[in-house]
Amino acid sequence: MSIIVQKYGGTSVGRPERILNVARRVLDAQAQGHQVVAVVSAMAGETNRLIDLAAEVTGEGRQPTEREMDVLLATGEQTAIALVAMAINAMGGKAVSLTGAQAGIETDGVHTRARIANITPGEVHRYLKDGHIAILAGFQGRTREGRITTLGRGGSDLTAIAMAAAIDADLCQIFTDVDGIYTCDPRVIPEARKLDEISYDELLEMASSGTKVMQSRSVEFAKKFGVRFEVRSSLNDHPGTLVREENMSMESVVIRGVSLERDQAEVTISGVADHPGNAGKIFGAVAEAGILVDMIVQNVSKTGLADVSFTLNKADLARAETTLKPVLAEVGDQVLLEAEDGIAKLSVVGIGMRSHAGVAAEMFATLADAGVNIRMITTSEIKITVTVSEDQIETAAQTVHDAFGLGGEITETGG
Amino acid sequence: MSIIVQKYGGTSVGRPERILNVARRVLDAQAQGHQVVAVVSAMAGETNRLIDLAAEVTGEGRQPTEREMDVLLATGEQTAIALVAMAINAMGGKAVSLTGAQAGIETDGVHTRARIANITPGEVHRYLKDGHIAILAGFQGRTREGRITTLGRGGSDLTAIAMAAAIDADLCQIFTDVDGIYTCDPRVIPEARKLDEISYDELLEMASSGTKVMQSRSVEFAKKFGVRFEVRSSLNDHPGTLVREENMSMESVVIRGVSLERDQAEVTISGVADHPGNAGKIFGAVAEAGILVDMIVQNVSKTGLADVSFTLNKADLARAETTLKPVLAEVGDQVLLEAEDGIAKLSVVGIGMRSHAGVAAEMFATLADAGVNIRMITTSEIKITVTVSEDQIETAAQTVHDAFGLGGEITETGG
Numbered sequence: 001m002s003i004i005v006q007k008y009g010g011t012s013v014g015r016p017e018r019i020l021n022v023a024r025r026v027l028d029a030q031a032q033g034h035q036v037v038a039v040v041s042a043m044a045g046e047t048n049r050l051i052d053l054a055a056e057v058t059g060e061g062r063q064p065t066e067r068e069m070d071v072l073l074a075t076g077e078q079t080a081i082a083l084v085a086m087a088i089n090a091m092g093g094k095a096v097s098l099t100g101a102q103a104g105i106e107t108d109g110v111h112t113r114a115r116i117a118n119i120t121p122g123e124v125h126r127y128l129k130d131g132h133i134a135i136l137a138g139f140q141g142r143t144r145e146g147r148i149t150t151l152g153r154g155g156s157d158l159t160a161i162a163m164a165a166a167i168d169a170d171l172c173q174i175f176t177d178v179d180g181i182y183t184c185d186p187r188v189i190p191e192a193r194k195l196d197e198i199s200y201d202e203l204l205e206m207a208s209s210g211t212k213v214m215q216s217r218s219v220e221f222a223k224k225f226g227v228r229f230e231v232r233s234s235l236n237d238h239p240g241t242l243v244r245e246e247n248m249s250m251e252s253v254v255i256r257g258v259s260l261e262r263d264q265a266e267v268t269i270s271g272v273a274d275h276p277g278n279a280g281k282i283f284g285a286v287a288e289a290g291i292l293v294d295m296i297v298q299n300v301s302k303t304g305l306a307d308v309s310f311t312l313n314k315a316d317l318a319r320a321e322t323t324l325k326p327v328l329a330e331v332g333d334q335v336l337l338e339a340e341d342g343i344a345k346l347s348v349v350g351i352g353m354r355s356h357a358g359v360a361a362e363m364f365a366t367l368a369d370a371g372v373n374i375r376m377i378t379t380s381e382i383k384i385t386v387t388v389s390e391d392q393i394e395t396a397a398q399t400v401h402d403a404f405g406l407g408g409e410i411t412e413t414g415g
Numbered sequence: 416m417s418i419i420v421q422k423y424g425g426t427s428v429g430r431p432e433r434i435l436n437v438a439r440r441v442l443d444a445q446a447q448g449h450q451v452v453a454v455v456s457a458m459a460g461e462t463n464r465l466i467d468l469a470a471e472v473t474g475e476g477r478q479p480t481e482r483e484m485d486v487l488l489a490t491g492e493q494t495a496i497a498l499v500a501m502a503i504n505a506m507g508g509k510a511v512s513l514t515g516a517q518a519g520i521e522t523d524g525v526h527t528r529a530r531i532a533n534i535t536p537g538e539v540h541r542y543l544k545d546g547h548i549a550i551l552a553g554f555q556g557r558t559r560e561g562r563i564t565t566l567g568r569g570g571s572d573l574t575a576i577a578m579a580a581a582i583d584a585d586l587c588q589i590f591t592d593v594d595g596i597y598t599c600d601p602r603v604i605p606e607a608r609k610l611d612e613i614s615y616d617e618l619l620e621m622a623s624s625g626t627k628v629m630q631s632r633s634v635e636f637a638k639k640f641g642v643r644f645e646v647r648s649s650l651n652d653h654p655g656t657l658v659r660e661e662n663m664s665m666e667s668v669v670i671r672g673v674s675l676e677r678d679q680a681e682v683t684i685s686g687v688a689d690h691p692g693n694a695g696k697i698f699g700a701v702a703e704a705g706i707l708v709d710m711i712v713q714n715v716s717k718t719g720l721a722d723v724s725f726t727l728n729k730a731d732l733a734r735a736e737t738t739l740k741p742v743l744a745e746v747g748d749q750v751l752l753e754a755e756d757g758i759a760k761l762s763v764v765g766i767g768m769r770s771h772a773g774v775a776a777e778m779f780a781t782l783a784d785a786g787v788n789i790r791m792i793t794t795s796e797i798k799i800t801v802t803v804s805e806d807q808i809e810t811a812a813q814t815v816h817d818a819f820g821l822g823g824e825i826t827e828t829g830g
Binding site: 016019020023050053054056057058059062064065067068069071072074075078079081082083084085086087089090096097099101102123146147148 | 431434435438465468469471472473474477479480482483484486487489490493494496497498499500501502504505511512514516517538561562563
């Protein structure tokens with residue numbers, strides 16, 4: 001008998017009638033002959049309600065104790081698992097709920113963003129063996145000493161994937177409000193195609209460049225432990241996208257997908273003296289101000305002066321300029337800072353790139369033919385990213401999506 | 416350093432500003448040099464909200480699984496303890512929350528009405544020793560196997576008293592919305608006086624006869640383990656009533672208090688053949704119908720026929736009559752059932768009765784002088800209960816309250 005782990009997010013259990021829907025899905029999976037573990041998030045809105053209560057009792061400007069925040073937030077999933085288990089039982093099934101602690105999810109002691117240290121799934125196995133469906137609280141665990149912890153953003157996905165690894169599940173299904181992972185955002189490219197499968201690395205690169213389906217830490221965990229998982233919709237029965245280790249047939253596809261991210265800004269600091277430590281001064285100041293920097297590009301000219309460019313979210317641009325002003329004089333005599341917003345980022349991702357030459361050249365030529373001016377360029381082993389003017393991002397995405405044949409059946413571009 | 420256990424009910428933590436009030440009280444107690452454990456109930460209204468959610472997912476006419484009901488309801492106290500601990504920390508104190516399971520409260524496996532089997536308070540002691548205030552979830556525990564359980568009605572009082580016993584606390588304070596235990600209900604007798612102290616047995620007898628301050632099981636537990644507790648208000652700083660083992664000075668007071676209960680009905684079955692088993696038939700039928708019977712009185716006449724009377728809540732009267740009709744023929748040839756509502760019950764309670772003769776006689780004479788007709792009478796070692804017509808209950812209570820000198824300073828009536 002195969003074991004299946006399903007994960008349902010907060011929207012999927014956000015109202016009583018949706019909980020009934022989840023209960024039916026879980027029962028269906030069991031009826032198909034699987035042993036089923038369902039990982040459940042807090043009902044949509046519940047976490048915010050609890051955060052508001054915490055703010056009211058701690059007062060303005062004060063942070064609630066993180067240990068207690070975890071105790072508070074953990075009630076959200078505990079409520080949801082009890083309700084899902086009740087619903088299944090009321091439909092004639094046999095379900096039990098398990099909190100993170102009861103399911104043997106042990107974490108380190110870093111409250112509100114704990115890391116899973118160990119899973120002892122004896123209790124889950126025992127219930128499955130007895131014919132029960134195990135309804136597991138996502139997002140939470142306990143320390144070795146018994147303190148309640150939460151895993152931070154994307155924690156329920158992590159619970160599902162880690163539990164799937166611990167109980168050697170045959171499949172892990174991440175139910176969400178999209179049908180799967182697409183070659184591009186369908187709101188931008190209407191003919192974007194849902195992918196049947198994608199490798200961990202490709203999904204990681206797409207996630208880091210704007211395709212927000214899952215937090216990277218869950219995908220990294222799945223990769224590390226070889227957990228195959230399917231991203232699919234809880235609103236219909238369409239097959240989703242299988243995320244798995246890469247294989248030979250995947251490499252024949254050059255580009256798996258196109259990601260884009262709007263609302264970016266560029267900063268270029270030119271005339272930086274080519275001395276050790278200058279880049280550190282610039283990015284140290286930015287990091288200290290809590291500003292996240294994305295792409296970084298540096299060119300050194302023959303004159304010993306470098307141009308350093310980076311992108312950031314445009315909301316942080318003004319603060320970045322203020323932060324950098326006093327630093328400029330420290331990194332060269334004639335340093336110039338230019339800042340521009342209205343920028344967007346376009347990435348193409350695919351493990352096939354490794355064995356196919358000329359992908360970057362093809363991408364640049366295609367964009368040039370479409371009249372799109374490329375600003376910054378960075379590349380990794382399986383990703384090429386460029387920045388373009390934000391008003392050209394849709395044209396750019398469409399052009400690249402077409403050129404690499406992502407719209408219809410995937411074209412196997414020779415190397 | 417003395418250890419104090421405080422218990423705050425759902426009304427005391429019902430809104431964020433009330434939680435702040437509880438936090439201040441707890442900090443005050445610590446500032447006075449005590450090690451403090453605060454047992455907290457779910458915020459008022461929260462339990463009902465959760466029960467409604469459970470009803471929505473299980474559907475009409477179905478009962479939610481009791482195991483899951485406990486998982487669900489336990490979130491109510493967990494939310495409250497986190498908020499109280501946060502509030503104390505925000506005020507500069509050092510508090511940690513502990514669920515029933517974390518506090519070492521082990522129960523049997525009877526979900527929704529579990530009994531405390533054992534308490535291992537190591538975690539509580541450890542935090543107290545470190546200078547922390549321990550905020551404990553009332554009403555809940557865990558089985559030896561780690562399942563979450565709840566203790567049923569009055570469970571938070573029980574948690575407080577049992578924990579006070581387990582950690583050998585110097586005092587347990589039950590904060591509620593009344594100032595303490597009164598000689599009579601002040602809404603009936605305006606000059607009713609708050610008692611400084613009362614024995615466990617007296618409180619138990621008053622509770623069983625209409626004075627609803629605490630569930631009997633908590634008082635019984637306190638008596639068994641010798642836990643002194645104070646019932647006092649969370650809305651002011653008035654000293655409350657100390658509930659404790661009886662002592663010599665308590666015996667000098669004949670009557671501690673007067674309890675009354677309205678909305679009663681009487682049933683008298685006359686002509687019951689004086690055979691073994693007839694009383695069993697009558698009360699067996701009533702019990703099977705789920706009807707609670709209170710006072711029972713039986714007189715046997717010389718003719719071998721008995722009159723059996725009992726009281727019950729008037730809401731159950733019609734159902735009791737229907738239930739008993741088919742039984743009547745089984746218990747005698749000329750059995751007659753008379754039923755009457757509009758009845759109230761009046762009790763006087765005091766351990767002094769044991770050593771003072773003539774208390775019953777004095778009570779009956781006093782009522783007769785006031786023109787109150789006594790219907791049924793039952794007595795126990797420290798309680799005398801009569802039923803009267805409901806429209807005479809206030810006169811009856813006032814008369815007895817005056818006669819035994821409960822209004823002003825307590826009169827020490829000679830034996």
